[in-house]
Amino acid sequence: MSFSFNQNNTMKIDLIKDRYPEKKALILPLLWLAQKQESYIREDAMQYISEFTQMPYMHVYSVATFYTMFRLQKPEKRVIEVCRTLSCELNGSEEIKKHLENHYSDAFEIIEVECMGACSGAPMCTLDGKYLENLTPGKIDEVLDAN
Ligand code: FES
Numbered sequence: 001m002s003f004s005f006n007q008n009n010t011m012k013i014d015l016i017k018d019r020y021p022e023k024k025a026l027i028l029p030l031l032w033l034a035q036k037q038e039s040y041i042r043e044d045a046m047q048y049i050s051e052f053t054q055m056p057y058m059h060v061y062s063v064a065t066f067y068t069m070f071r072l073q074k075p076e077k078r079v080i081e082v083c084r085t086l087s088c089e090l091n092g093s094e095e096i097k098k099h100l101e102n103h104y105s106d107a108f109e110i111i112e113v114e115c116m117g118a119c120s121g122a123p124m125c126t127l128d129g130k131y132l133e134n135l136t137p138g139k140i141d142e143v144l145d146a147n
Pocket of ligand 1: 089122
């Protein structure tokens, strides 16, 4: 099976592609969309992006492997990313991470990440890419029980 973007993502690409005067600059948003679509970035998705942007495959691969937010392996569990940067750290991200590790590590892969630009909602994390903000251990329990 070769990679292609689904209809929803194809429409998103049509909307954003004119914002990038150089096709090379589309690599990041396309990698991001590919990951959101498949939960990780497949090799044939990088090939597709290479052809779409007319950039060498190795360039696309080097971008995908440089940024820690991109995954090249299919996650075995659902993913929770916990921000560990300053605002979140000062507002209790360590407590959030320990709570997650102590209660949810069987069902979720828990990953520490750098600032995701939601500092006003610190401490925050993402669940399958969806932002959860102003967290407390109790709020996490509510959210994960509902999911
Ligand atoms: S410091 Fe956590 S989102 Fe910015």
